Amino acid sequence: GAVVSQHPSRVICKSGTSVKIECRSLDFQATTMFWYRQFPKQSLMLMATSNEGSKATYEQGVEKDKFLINHASLTLSTLTVTSAHPEDSSFYICSAIWGVNTEAFFGQGTRLTVV
Amino acid sequence: KNEVEQSPQNLTAQEGEFITINCSYSVGISALHWLQQHPGGGIVSLFMLSSGKKKHGRLIATINIQEKHSSLHITASHPRDSAVYICAVWRMEYGNKLVFGAGTILRVKS
Numbered sequence: 527g528a529v530v531s532q533h534p535s536r537v538i539c540k541s542g543t544s545v546k547i548e549c550r551s552l553d554f555q556a557t558t559m560f561w562y563r564q565f566p567k568q569s570l571m572l573m574a575t576s577n578e579g580s581k582a583t584y585e586q587g588v589e590k591d592k593f594l595i596n597h598a599s600l601t602l603s604t605l606t607v608t609s610a611h612p613e614d615s616s617f618y619i620c621s622a623i624w625g626v627n628t629e630a631f632f633g634q635g636t637r638l639t640v641v
Numbered sequence: 642k643n644e645v646e647q648s649p650q651n652l653t654a655q656e657g658e659f660i661t662i663n664c665s666y667s668v669g670i671s672a673l674h675w676l677q678q679h680p681g682g683g684i685v686s687l688f689m690l691s692s693g694k695k696k697h698g699r700l701i702a703t704i705n706i707q708e709k710h711s712s713l714h715i716t717a718s719h720p721r722d723s724a725v726y727i728c729a730v731w732r733m734e735y736g737n738k739l740v741f742g743a744g745t746i747l748r749v750k751s
Contacts, residue, residue: 527686558737564682569727569741617682621739627671627731630739632684 528554530622532633539610539640547605547636549620555600556622560630561593564617573618576603610640644668647728647742654749660715662745664728667709674739675702675713676727684727687713718749 529552539545549559558577562570574590576582576597584590592614594606603622607614619635645666654660664673672691678684688695688702690711695702699718704711715722728742 560737560739569743572738575737619682619684621684623737626737629686629689630674630729631686632676635682635684637682 527629528552528622528631530556530620530631530633532620532636534636535634536637537639539638541611541640542609544606544608545610545638547607547618547620547638549603549605549622549633551601551622551631554622554624554631556603556624557600558623559597559603560621560623561595561603561605562619562621564619564635570619573605607638610638612640614638615640642667643743644732644740645728645730645742647726647745649745650743651746652748654718654747656719656749656751658718658749660718660722660747660749662713662726662728662747664711664713664742665709666711666728666730666740668730668740669733670709670730671733672731673704673711674727674729674731675711676729678725678727678744680724687726715747720749720751723748 531550533548561573573588574582574584576595578600582595597603621630621632648663674689675687699716701714725744727744729739
């Protein structure tokens with residue numbers, strides 16, 4: 527299957543700082559990328575959907591000023607957690623597709639710990 | 642009631658056993674995914690199917706659109722198959738949005 531690379535896999539940051547997570551599709555052009563958050567022992571929760579060259583669509587309850595998403599090219603989307611707080615500590619994972627309702631490919635995920 | 646229901650929630654098997662994980666959904670879909678999530682967290686797409694049956698190695702996925710049901714089978718299970726298996730559907734009305742089941746935690750003992 528296609529490869530989606532997510533970086534970093536693990537990050538620890540101090541409260542109040544910002545953290546950027548990158549999601550790259552390595553061997554295909556991703557027209558849409560998704561950002562998910564996963565709490566322990568729970569399923570994936572969609573945070574936002576980003577289409578290349580346009581603003582991300584955020585799910586209800588997700589603060590767009592706190593979780594900044596940029597999808598500047600067909601192979602790269604970034605999620606920036608701004609002014610991080612301990613409650614932002616979680617597992618974040620991206621996925622990418624080409625087209626509509628096609629096979630989704632997932633990154634390795636990022637474990638964020640805010641201290 | 643969740644739109645995507647998986648069973649069982651937890652499954653422990655002996656190495657070599659045949660395993661079946663079930664997924665039922667209550668909405669119209671365009672396709673269904675079976676995903677595998679390992680303890681490290683990364684997710685691998687095993688299958689995407691919209692009809693019939695697909696096979697890859699020891700894994701077989703089937704879907705019955707009329708009954709709104711899919712199964713994932715693992716033949717000759719191995720400890721390395723231990724993971725969380727997640728069923729997810731592309732809902733017709735949502736466009737590009739996957740709806741996930743809660744996952745099945747599989748542990749294969751040697």
